[in-house]
Amino acid sequence: MQTSGSTPDEIINNAPEERKEALIKLRKTILDNLPAGFKECINYGMIGYVVPHSIYPAGYHCDPKLPLPFMSFASQKNFIAFYHMGMYADKELLDWFVHEFQQVSKTKLDMGKSCVRFKKPDQIPFELIGKLVSKMSPEDWISNYEKALKKN
Numbered sequence: 001m002q003t004s005g006s007t008p009d010e011i012i013n014n015a016p017e018e019r020k021e022a023l024i025k026l027r028k029t030i031l032d033n034l035p036a037g038f039k040e041c042i043n044y045g046m047i048g049y050v051v052p053h054s055i056y057p058a059g060y061h062c063d064p065k066l067p068l069p070f071m072s073f074a075s076q077k078n079f080i081a082f083y084h085m086g087m088y089a090d091k092e093l094l095d096w097f098v099h100e101f102q103q104v105s106k107t108k109l110d111m112g113k114s115c116v117r118f119k120k121p122d123q124i125p126f127e128l129i130g131k132l133v134s135k136m137s138p139e140d141w142i143s144n145y146e147k148a149l150k151k152n
Contacts, residue, residue: 003075008040015075022080022121026073026129038070038139046083047074051138061149070141071133079110079117082129086136088114088121089144097132104128107148 002067005011012023027047030068031040039052043066050067053059060066087094101109110117118124136144 019121020077028131029126033133035137043072046072046074054122079119082115082116084116089148
């Protein structure tokens with residue numbers, strides 16, 4: 001079950017007690033490393049980071065009224081989920097992350113197309129997440145996003 005709230009603080013405060021510290025640290029890690037231009041918000045019920053309309057007026061192609069989503073995280077029923085669309089769109093970035101994860105973690109990477117699942121909060125590689133967050137600017141993300149749209 002995903003935690004709910006209308007602000008990042010509410011979402012974290014409504015999370016299970018054993019996950020709050022990790023969620024606070026994950027948010028701080030993201031904010032400390034997030035390139036200028038991205039904006040924190042609530043996106044699809046999660047704490048999200050988007051390219052605002054002021055930078056990318058076209059918005060998200062599925063619903064142009066929404067800003068372009070980039071990254072988010074949430075406390076789900078059985079894990080903390082971290083979503084990074086840049087890894088979905090950029091194979092080099094994905095390959096880098098998978099390689100680096102294996103270097104810093106003793107656990108097997110549990111990952112979907114853009115979602116990394118952490119079953120135990122103490123196994124989140126915060127330093128690696130910080131490096132990942134810093135690797136793609138809003139301009140880089142817009143470029144990758146538009147390339148992917150053109151392919152389809």
